[in-house]
Amino acid sequence: MTITRSGNLSPDTTVHRVGGGSVVNLRLKPIEEELSPPGISxxxxxxxxxAAEQLRRAFPRSSKWRGRQVVGTTxxxxxxxVGFDIMPDPTxxxxxxxxxIxxxxxxxxxxxxxENLSRVFQDTKGC
Structure with a gap:
């Protein structure tokens, strides 16, 4: 599968990954592999x-997001x-x-x- 890059985002747009920029948190989960195109939120x-507060407000009863105190930013x-891209996917x-992606x-x-992707993320703790 070949996916073309989205050119409509400014290169200096900040990107946040709740849970941090570690390799473990950047891996695709099985359900994410099924997306078209596959990718992480x-x-x-x-x-x-x-970014962390958005998830907490949207899912106030979820303990999953309450425990996420680290956000990776790039x-x-x-x-x-590093060879990846960002595709807007508003909900x-x-x-x-x-x-x-x-x-x-x-x-x-x-x-x-x-590993290369993880290196471009800067983690912020206590979010």
């Missing part, structure tokens, strides 16, 4: 704290420099939602690529 713009340009609850699809999420 991220938020665009704002601050790391705002930019669209940095993601693209009713999250108009700034996007998907971090790889042009090769699932096979692009191999360990070496994820």
């Amino acid at each position: 991220v938020f665009l713009g704002g601050t790391p704290q705002a 930019t669209v340009a940095a993601v693209r420099q 009713v609850r999250f108009p700034n939602h996007a998907r971090l 790889h042009p090769a699809g699932v096979v692009g999420f191999v360990e070496t690529n994820l």
Whole structure:
């Protein structure tokens, strides 16, 4: 599967991954592998704290998001420099939602690529 890059996002747009930018948190889950194109959820713009708070407000009863105190932050340009891309994927609850994808699809999420991707994220704790 070949996926083309989305060119409509400014390279300096901030990208946030709730849970942090570790390789473990950047791996595709089985359900994410089934998406078209496959990818992981991220938020665009704002601050790391705002990204974490968005999830807590949308899912106030979920203990999953209450425990997420780390948010990884990078930019669209940095993601693209390591071979991945960002595809806007707004939802009713999250108009700034996007998907971090790889042009090769699932096979692009191999360990070496994820290690390179992880290096471009800066984690903020206590969000």
